[in-house]
Amino acid sequence: MEEMVLDLISSYENRICVVEKLVTTADSDESLSELGKETEKLKTTLRETLVNNCSLRRKDFNKLMERMLSDFEKDKKKIEEEQQQVRDKVKGYLSEQKELAASLREKLARFATDAEKDSLKAAIQEFKTACQDKAEQVFVLLRDFQSRLDVFQREQEEVNHKLQRLVDRGETLRIEDLRQVEAAKACQDRKAERELRREDIERLLTHFRQQRRRNS
Numbered sequence: 001m002e003e004m005v006l007d008l009i010s011s012y013e014n015r016i017c018v019v020e021k022l023v024t025t026a027d028s029d030e031s032l033s034e035l036g037k038e039t040e041k042l043k044t045t046l047r048e049t050l051v052n053n054c055s056l057r058r059k060d061f062n063k064l065m066e067r068m069l070s071d072f073e074k075d076k077k078k079i080e081e082e083q084q085q086v087r088d089k090v091k092g093y094l095s096e097q098k099e100l101a102a103s104l105r106e107k108l109a110r111f112a113t114d115a116e117k118d119s120l121k122a123a124i125q126e127f128k129t130a131c132q133d134k135a136e137q138v139f140v141l142l143r144d145f146q147s148r149l150d151v152f153q154r155e156q157e158e159v160n161h162k163l164q165r166l167v168d169r170g171e172t173l174r175i176e177d178l179r180q181v182e183a184a185k186a187c188q189d190r191k192a193e194r195e196l197r198r199e200d201i202e203r204l205l206t207h208f209r210q211q212r213r214r215n216s
Contacts, residue, residue, distance in 0.1 A: 035153065035156045035157065035160065036076075036156070038160050039156065039159060039160055039163065042160060042163035042164060042167055043065055043163065045167050046061075046065075046163060046166055046167055046173075046178075047061045047062075047065075049167065049170070049171075049173050050173060050174075050175060050178075053171060053173055053174065054174060054175050056175060064175075064178055064179075064182070067182060068178070068181060068182050069159065072155060072156070072159055075152055075155065076152070076156075079148065079149060079152045082145060082148070083145070083149070086141060086142065086145045089138070089141060090138060090141075090142070093134055093137075093138045096134065097134070162181060166178065166181070
Protein backbone atom coordinates (compact mmCIF):
# COMPACT_ATOMS: atom_id res chain seq x y z
CA MET A 1 0.00 0.00 0.00
CA GLU A 2 2.75 2.41 1.00
CA GLU A 3 4.78 1.69 -2.13
CA MET A 4 1.72 2.23 -4.32
CA VAL A 5 1.06 5.62 -2.73
CA LEU A 6 4.71 6.62 -3.04
CA ASP A 7 4.62 5.68 -6.72
CA LEU A 8 1.47 7.79 -7.13
CA ILE A 9 3.11 10.80 -5.50
CA SER A 10 6.36 10.39 -7.44
CA SER A 11 4.45 10.07 -10.70
CA TYR A 12 2.49 13.21 -9.96
CA GLU A 13 5.61 15.14 -8.98
CA ASN A 14 7.17 14.13 -12.29
CA ARG A 15 4.11 15.44 -14.12
CA ILE A 16 4.44 18.74 -12.27
CA CYS A 17 8.05 19.00 -13.45
CA VAL A 18 6.99 18.35 -17.04
CA VAL A 19 4.31 21.06 -16.87
CA GLU A 20 6.83 23.46 -15.33
CA LYS A 21 9.14 22.90 -18.28
CA LEU A 22 6.25 23.52 -20.68
CA VAL A 23 5.41 26.78 -18.90
CA THR A 24 9.06 27.84 -19.06
CA THR A 25 9.07 27.09 -22.78
CA ALA A 26 5.87 29.10 -23.22
CA ASP A 27 7.48 32.01 -21.37
CA SER A 28 10.28 32.04 -23.91
CA ASP A 29 7.95 31.62 -26.90
CA GLU A 30 9.10 34.06 -29.57
CA SER A 31 6.13 33.80 -31.94
CA LEU A 32 4.46 37.03 -30.81
CA SER A 33 7.79 38.77 -30.49
CA GLU A 34 8.84 37.82 -34.02
CA LEU A 35 5.55 38.99 -35.51
CA GLY A 36 5.93 42.26 -33.60
CA LYS A 37 9.45 42.75 -34.91
CA GLU A 38 8.21 42.13 -38.44
CA THR A 39 5.47 44.75 -37.95
CA GLU A 40 7.99 47.35 -36.76
CA LYS A 41 10.35 46.55 -39.62
CA LEU A 42 7.56 46.97 -42.17
CA LYS A 43 6.47 50.25 -40.59
CA THR A 44 10.02 51.57 -40.76
CA THR A 45 10.34 50.58 -44.42
CA LEU A 46 7.00 52.20 -45.22
CA ARG A 47 7.96 55.38 -43.43
CA GLU A 48 11.26 55.75 -45.24
CA THR A 49 9.64 54.98 -48.59
CA LEU A 50 6.99 57.65 -48.09
CA VAL A 51 9.56 60.13 -46.83
CA ASN A 52 11.49 59.62 -50.07
CA ASN A 53 8.49 59.39 -52.40
CA CYS A 54 6.26 62.10 -50.97
CA SER A 55 8.44 64.14 -48.61
CA LEU A 56 6.15 62.98 -45.81
CA ARG A 57 7.24 64.02 -42.35
CA ARG A 58 8.00 61.12 -40.02
CA LYS A 59 5.77 62.72 -37.40
CA ASP A 60 2.80 62.71 -39.79
CA PHE A 61 3.50 59.12 -40.78
CA ASN A 62 3.53 58.03 -37.14
CA LYS A 63 0.16 59.68 -36.54
CA LEU A 64 -1.29 57.99 -39.60
CA MET A 65 -0.03 54.59 -38.47
CA GLU A 66 -1.39 55.15 -34.97
CA ARG A 67 -4.86 55.66 -36.42
CA MET A 68 -4.55 52.64 -38.71
CA LEU A 69 -3.28 50.30 -35.99
CA SER A 70 -5.05 51.70 -32.91
CA ASP A 71 -7.39 48.71 -32.44
CA PHE A 72 -4.57 46.28 -33.07
CA GLU A 73 -2.35 47.94 -30.46
CA LYS A 74 -5.17 47.79 -27.90
CA ASP A 75 -5.66 44.08 -28.60
CA LYS A 76 -1.92 43.53 -28.32
CA LYS A 77 -1.78 45.17 -24.90
CA LYS A 78 -4.74 43.13 -23.68
CA ILE A 79 -3.29 39.82 -24.89
CA GLU A 80 0.09 40.58 -23.30
CA GLU A 81 -1.57 41.40 -19.97
CA GLU A 82 -3.69 38.26 -20.13
CA GLN A 83 -0.65 36.18 -21.03
CA GLN A 84 1.12 37.34 -17.88
CA GLN A 85 -1.97 36.63 -15.77
CA VAL A 86 -2.21 33.11 -17.18
CA ARG A 87 1.46 32.46 -16.47
CA ASP A 88 1.05 33.63 -12.88
CA LYS A 89 -2.03 31.46 -12.34
CA VAL A 90 -0.39 28.36 -13.81
CA LYS A 91 2.71 28.87 -11.70
CA GLY A 92 0.49 29.32 -8.64
CA TYR A 93 -1.32 26.10 -9.52
CA LEU A 94 1.96 24.20 -9.81
CA SER A 95 3.11 25.56 -6.46
CA GLU A 96 -0.14 24.36 -4.85
CA GLN A 97 0.26 20.92 -6.38
CA LYS A 98 3.78 20.62 -5.01
CA GLU A 99 2.46 21.48 -1.56
CA LEU A 100 -0.29 18.87 -1.91
CA ALA A 101 2.20 16.17 -2.87
CA ALA A 102 4.50 17.11 0.01
CA SER A 103 1.55 17.07 2.41
CA LEU A 104 0.55 13.59 1.29
CA ARG A 105 4.10 12.36 1.80
CA GLU A 106 3.98 13.67 5.36
CA LYS A 107 0.64 11.98 6.00
CA LEU A 108 1.97 8.73 4.58
CA ALA A 109 4.79 8.76 7.10
CA ARG A 110 2.23 8.98 9.92
CA PHE A 111 -0.05 6.23 8.59
CA ALA A 112 2.21 3.35 9.52
CA THR A 113 -0.30 0.81 10.84
CA ASP A 114 -3.08 -1.18 9.16
CA ALA A 115 -5.59 0.47 11.48
CA GLU A 116 -4.85 3.78 9.80
CA LYS A 117 -5.38 2.54 6.25
CA ASP A 118 -8.83 4.10 6.07
CA SER A 119 -7.38 7.48 6.97
CA LEU A 120 -4.72 7.00 4.32
CA LYS A 121 -7.32 6.13 1.70
CA ALA A 122 -9.27 9.26 2.62
CA ALA A 123 -6.11 11.36 2.26
CA ILE A 124 -5.40 9.82 -1.15
CA GLN A 125 -8.96 10.51 -2.32
CA GLU A 126 -8.70 14.09 -1.11
CA PHE A 127 -5.42 14.44 -2.98
CA LYS A 128 -6.89 13.06 -6.21
CA THR A 129 -9.99 15.28 -5.99
CA ALA A 130 -7.97 18.42 -5.34
CA CYS A 131 -5.64 17.63 -8.24
CA GLN A 132 -8.48 16.89 -10.64
CA ASP A 133 -10.51 20.00 -9.78
CA LYS A 134 -7.56 22.35 -10.07
CA ALA A 135 -6.30 20.68 -13.23
CA GLU A 136 -9.69 21.18 -14.89
CA GLN A 137 -9.71 24.87 -13.99
CA VAL A 138 -6.20 25.38 -15.35
CA PHE A 139 -7.03 23.45 -18.52
CA VAL A 140 -10.04 25.69 -19.22
CA LEU A 141 -7.93 28.77 -18.52
CA LEU A 142 -5.18 27.69 -20.91
CA ARG A 143 -7.63 26.56 -23.59
CA ASP A 144 -9.53 29.85 -23.57
CA PHE A 145 -6.36 31.92 -23.62
CA GLN A 146 -4.87 29.86 -26.44
CA SER A 147 -8.02 30.45 -28.47
CA ARG A 148 -7.76 34.22 -28.01
CA LEU A 149 -4.03 34.11 -28.70
CA ASP A 150 -4.61 32.28 -31.99
CA VAL A 151 -7.13 34.94 -33.04
CA PHE A 152 -4.70 37.73 -32.17
CA GLN A 153 -1.85 36.08 -34.06
CA ARG A 154 -4.03 35.80 -37.15
CA GLU A 155 -4.88 39.50 -36.79
CA GLN A 156 -1.21 40.40 -36.55
CA GLU A 157 -0.36 38.28 -39.57
CA GLU A 158 -3.12 40.06 -41.49
CA VAL A 159 -1.75 43.46 -40.43
CA ASN A 160 1.73 42.45 -41.57
CA HIS A 161 0.33 41.18 -44.86
CA LYS A 162 -1.36 44.53 -45.53
CA LEU A 163 1.80 46.44 -44.65
CA GLN A 164 3.88 44.15 -46.86
CA ARG A 165 1.58 44.81 -49.82
CA LEU A 166 2.12 48.54 -49.32
CA VAL A 167 5.88 48.07 -49.06
CA ASP A 168 5.85 46.05 -52.28
CA ARG A 169 4.59 49.10 -54.18
CA GLY A 170 8.03 50.61 -53.77
CA GLU A 171 8.53 53.86 -55.66
CA THR A 172 4.88 53.97 -56.71
CA LEU A 173 3.71 54.12 -53.09
CA ARG A 174 1.80 57.28 -52.18
CA ILE A 175 0.16 58.65 -49.05
CA GLU A 176 -3.22 58.02 -50.67
CA ASP A 177 -2.50 54.29 -50.59
CA LEU A 178 -2.26 54.37 -46.80
CA ARG A 179 -5.34 56.56 -46.56
CA GLN A 180 -7.28 54.08 -48.65
CA VAL A 181 -6.31 51.33 -46.23
CA GLU A 182 -7.34 53.58 -43.34
CA ALA A 183 -10.68 54.33 -45.01
CA ALA A 184 -11.30 50.62 -45.63
CA LYS A 185 -10.58 49.92 -41.96
CA ALA A 186 -12.98 52.66 -40.86
CA CYS A 187 -15.68 51.19 -43.11
CA GLN A 188 -15.06 47.73 -41.67
CA ASP A 189 -15.26 49.13 -38.13
CA ARG A 190 -18.60 50.79 -38.90
CA LYS A 191 -19.96 47.52 -40.27
CA ALA A 192 -18.80 45.68 -37.17
CA GLU A 193 -20.42 48.31 -34.94
CA ARG A 194 -23.71 48.04 -36.84
CA GLU A 195 -23.59 44.27 -36.50
CA LEU A 196 -23.04 44.55 -32.75
CA ARG A 197 -25.99 46.94 -32.46
CA ARG A 198 -28.12 44.56 -34.49
CA GLU A 199 -27.20 41.68 -32.19
CA ASP A 200 -27.97 43.80 -29.12
CA ILE A 201 -31.39 44.70 -30.51
CA GLU A 202 -32.10 41.08 -31.38
CA ARG A 203 -31.19 39.97 -27.85
CA LEU A 204 -33.42 42.69 -26.41
CA LEU A 205 -36.35 41.67 -28.62
CA THR A 206 -35.84 38.02 -27.68
CA HIS A 207 -35.91 39.00 -24.02
CA PHE A 208 -39.18 40.92 -24.51
CA ARG A 209 -40.74 37.98 -26.36
CA GLN A 210 -39.78 35.59 -23.57
CA GLN A 211 -41.24 37.93 -20.96
CA ARG A 212 -44.46 38.27 -22.95
CA ARG A 213 -44.82 34.49 -23.21
CA ARG A 214 -44.26 34.09 -19.47
CA ASN A 215 -46.85 36.77 -18.68
CA SER A 216 -49.47 35.42 -21.09
